[in-house]
Amino acid sequence: MTDYKKQSAWLQKINKDFWRNPNRMLALKVVIPVFVQSIPFLLFNNITAGITMSLGTVAAALSESDDHPKGRLKALTITIIGFTITTISVSLLKPFPLIFGIGFILSTIIFILIGGISERYRAISYGAILIGIYAMLVYHESSSWYLQPLLLCSGALIYGITSLLLLFRKPWRLLDEQLSSGFKMLSEYLDEKARSFANTQNHSKPNNKLSILNIKVVAALEKCKEVINIYNKEVDSNKLLPYLQRFMLLQSLHERAASSHEQYETLKEKIEYKELLEGFSELLHQLSHATRLLADNLLTNTTYSHPISIDWIISSLQYEIDKLPPHDKQLLELLLYNLMRSHQSLKKIYNIKESTSIPKLGVDNRGTWERIKEQLDFTHPRLRYAIRLSSCFLIAYTLTILFNLENGEWIILTSLFVSQPTYSETRKRLFQRIYGTMTGVIAGILLTQLTSSSGQLILILVSIYFFFYFLRTQYSYAVIFITIYVLASNSFNGETEVHILAPRLIDTIIGASLSFLAIRFLWPNWQYKQIPRLISNALTTNAKYLKEINTQLLHNNSDDYNYRLARRLAHKADNALTLAWQSMQIEPQKKQRLIQKAFTLTFLNHALLSHLSALGATNKNYKNKADDYLFIMNRITDSLFEAANTIELKQSKTTQNSLRPLLLELKEKTDKESNIEKKQHLRLLYNIAAVTNKLLKESNGIQSPPKHAHPQI
Known part of the structure; x- marks a missing residue:
């Protein structure tokens, strides 16, 4: 009995x-469908067909987005239709290079623009481009025109059904x-904040890691909102209520975590407060541990x-x-x-009062044509990305035809994986791809x-598993394993690894x-050009956030949607500014x-957003005293709006929006x-005004570039 319990616990x-x-x-x-569909081909000694099907499986997995089961079924149907059209087009048009090249480039642009409709279509259109390149890779003139499309789409369908069944189960x-x-x-954000409290060294140095981690938190909140909205279209809102409540809890915890009432560096300078600050550090560590447990x-x-x-x-700190x-x-x-309110919220997570109404979330109500039409502008980032990517494909395809490259499609495939919407992302992906390919080639040759033969099948399955395991977290590792997968697949087909070593590396470097x-040369969109617009937007969204905090103080509204929206937009603007600074460092x-x-x-x-979060998180304490602070908050709000407008109008004013008299x-x-x-409330408002004043001074003289200025090339 004891052994059974141990085994059960294990x-x-x-x-x-x-x-x-x-x-x-x-x-x-991904691994399960690849393994299952490879068995019959192994038995009939036709591993090439099994490898082709596995490519369809990989493409289908990369085409998948987070969706409700009903939505996933619709997406799977569209995916298979798109894959079928793409692969058949490759099979029929590949013998006619000029016609195929024109169709390939135009379809790439069309697919990318279709991807701008929604996250679902973005994933499907990316998969359609990918499956087209895979169809080019496995194309053989001697094969029947329908064979490769059938194998690729069958692999995609088997994966889609497997994924759908698992989703219906949960x-x-x-x-x-x-x-x-x-x-x-x-x-992670709370943990880093805890370290900043414990660190008594370099207390004057800004903790930029907090800003970077805040980007991840806000991105996660955006993704949560997106998936909740998707589910809200397919299920009864009451069934969604527990998840909405968790989401609202996460939002409120984030607001409190991002709060900063004071500049605590003044206390770090006093040795007698070292233990007290370490106590706050431990409290933040414990709250971090609690959120990870949840x-x-x-x-x-x-x-x-x-x-x-x-x-x-908390009792010890209060004492x-x-x-x-x-x-x-x-x-x-x-x-x-x-922090005590965050503690109480987590402690009473299962005692959330039943809401009489469903919390409202923002929804994009634009129609399909409206979203596509918006992208048909040469200043739109997505159209620019489509032109850049199709240009890479055009050059790669031309090189393949002119020099009769045996596997020139690898150049096209590398371009697809490396090309990103921004310079910094593309440069980062470039090094990851080259490093991953070189390491994968060396490791793959040794392992194969x-x-x-049976070991190589296991190697294929293991490499696919780890490719998808690392895909979202460590792209370099993912590239290593997908390269090993390719080498093991080629080894099964009778190609020697050394024979494809040099071409594979050269194709990767060219792509x-x-x-x-x-x-670098087509609309690089350097960040120094974006800073004026980003700081103007940050000032505007902070002003709107403060205005909504003031509204919440004056009017006890049960529907706080406008407040939550203002808070979210302020955090998104702050994140955009942080990302611009990060990107600029590698330009x-x-x-x-x-x-x-x-x-x-x-x-x-x-820092300003942290103080505003503190004001928003504690506004319930001052609901009966709002009139006392109305003038102060309005003065700060007006100054932020005025400064943002000054940047947009390309003016330089130093006195009008100074808050020194108010301070x-x-x-x-x-x-x-x-x-x-x-x-306490006046001190918090003073800190908001002080940081705002510094922000206004630093942003003075920055001018937005013309909205339709030609990009520097």
Whole structure:
């Protein structure tokens, strides 16, 4: 009996570990169809057909997007139809190079524009381009025109049915995965914030890692919202309510986590506060641990148990704060209250009150034609990307025809994988692709030389598994394994690995170089040109966020949609500014014209957003005192709007939007105020005004480029 219990516990642990990582399920979903469909071809000694089917499976897996089972069925139908048309077109037109080349380039542009309709169509159109290139790779003049399309589409269909059956078995799994991802990203953010409290060294240095992690949290929130909206179209809203409540919890936890009431560096300078700050660091660590636990529970479908240690830490911190002098006590009381609310929200996660109405989420109501029409403009990023990618394909295809390259399609395939919408993303992908291919070729040759035929089949399955396992997290590793897969497949077909070594590497370098040159000379969109627009947008969204906070204070609205929307847009604008600064660092030296300015603006904007989040997170405390602060908040809001407008109008004004008089007034009011709550609120408003004033000064003189200026080439 004891052995049975041990075995049962061991199996439960394996089961939990498996479901805890969604990438394992994704990889297994691909490996199972590849293995099953290869068995009959192995028995009849026709492994080439099995390899062709596996390419269809890979393309179908890369064409999949997060969707409800009903939506997934629609997507699968469209995918198979698209794959069929594409592969048959390749089989019929490949013998006519000119006609095929024209059709291939035009279809690439059309597919990319169709991908702009929605995330579902983006994935399908990408898969359609990919399956077309795979069809070119496996094309043989001697084969019947229908054979390769049949094998490729059959492989795609088998994967699609497998994935669909698994989704019908666990229809809410995708929502659990997205919410879990959001809580995991939040956990990392809290963990980094904990380190910043514990770090008493370099306390004056901005913590840029927090801004970068905030990008991941906001991206996860956006993805959650997108998947919830997809499910909302297919199911009854009441069934979706528990997931909406988890999503709203994640949003509120993020707002509190992003909050900053004070610049705590002043306390770090005092040795006597070292232990107290370490206590706050430990509290943040524990909240990080709690959110990670919740993320794991969502994936493993187990009950969340809140850590009891957090209550003890909060009590200890409250006891120590009560001993502080009044000035320093005010610095930390709001912070503790804010973290205590996060603790209570997690502790009572299963006691959420039943909502009388479904929380409203933003939905894109544009029609299909409207979305396509919007892209038919040479200033639109997606059309530019389509032209860049099709240009790479045109050059690669021309080289293949002119020099009669045996596997010139590898150049086209590499261009597809390396080409990205921005310079920084393309450059990063270029190095990942070349490094992964070189490493994969060396490892693949060694492994295929050492293994038998059955061992090579295992190698194919293992390499496919790890390709999909690492695809979303470590692209370089994914490239290594897909390269090993290609070499093992060729070995099965009787080709020697050494024979394809040099061509494979040369094709990869040519394809990657084409992608790099395309983004370098066709609308590179350097970040220094984007900074004025991004800072203007950040100032505007921060102003709207503050305005909505003020509205929530004045009017106790049950529907806080406008407030949540303003908060989300402010975070997205902050993220865009941070990404621009990141991207600028890997652009050519002469294009880094505003890099120091971008760094300063990124830091200040994130600091302002942190203070606004603190104000928003604690606004319930001041609902009856809103009129006292109305003038102050309106003055800050007006200054932010004015500064944003100044940048858009390409003006340079330093005095109109200065908040120095307001800062002096706030300092005087704070010093005279005897009520502790009001004093805390005034200090928070002072910090918002102070950071805003610095932000206005730094952004002064920045001018937006003309909206329709020709891109620098």
